[in-house]
Amino acid sequence: MMEKVPFVIRTMAREEVDLAIEWAAQEGWNPGLNDAANYYAADPNGFLIGLLGDEPIATISAIRYDASFGFIGFYIVKPEYRGQGYGIQIWQTALDYLEGCNIALDGVVAQQDNYKKSGFQLAYRNIRYEGVGGGRHETDPLIVPLSALSVAQIQTYEQDFFPAPRPQFLQTWLSQPSAQVYGVLKDGQLGGYGVIRACRSGYKIGPLYADTPEMAGQLFRALKATVSEHDAIYLDVPEVNAEAVALAEREQMTVSFETARMYTQIEPELPLHRIYGVTSFEIG
Incomplete structure (x- = not known):
């Protein structure tokens, strides 16, 4: 019987933020040319990566600006691994990191109902x-x-x-x-x-x-x-x-x-x- 490959979530190294930026580009989010360095400066501990064995399959950012406010972004799972429970694991790890904060995000239309299940409430739309x-x-x-x-x-x-x-x-x-x-x-x-x-x-x-x-x-x-x-x-x-x-x-x-x-x-x-x-x- 094959041994199950472990799914490990850890903080990203700076160079791994480049991968999150690349995945964001593939999703059509059109990141800035220098966004990796810019965003990492906000909270070097706030970028998480999920690996299945040695393969990166999920990312998320959980920027903790101070003890009261945090912001979630870059919530991406590689398409071939979606729907298998990996996304919710890295999502929960991000929420745990921001425990005690008022957490904000800009949610795409397709995910807004899921965010509501985690306690997020709509404030307004950004266009x-x-x-x-x-x-x-x-x-x-x-x-x-x-x-x-x-x-x-x-x-x-x-x-x-x-x-x-x-x-x-x-x-x-x-x-x-x-x-x-x-x-x-x-x-x-x-x-x-x-x-x-x-x-x-x-x-x-x-x-x-x-x-x-x-x-x-x-x-x-x-x-x-x-x-x-x-x-x-x-x-x-x-x-x-x-x-x-x-x-x-x-x-x-x-x-x-x-x-x-x-x-x-x-x-x-x-x-x-x-x-x-x-x-x-x-x-x-």
């Missing part, structure tokens, strides 16, 4: 809009590049927009290769900022935060103008922000994807009316 880059960005003294800002300024500004501090991630995110960062100033103070980064296909804008719809539009157009009119661009918008939806539609972007933002506890009080673009569906 991915697709468009093209290019356009003229007229010089505006209120739109400034990252070089004119300090990381500390941006970290202070971002505190309103995320349920927990994430300084290590933000430092890496802002300095990643193949990305542009712009801020908009209001009375000499930061009134919004946005990042555009290169992905497997085209570019994603995220986050895009702004105090007013006008500032959001200024930032969007500045970021869009950094890439070619032949390049696809993507913006992940909280559907509950009507001004963000209007911005995407005004820019002639079309809906290509949606997720459900879900939480295990009460939805955090975030200024969704100032969030025009989500940073990441994978880690929040």
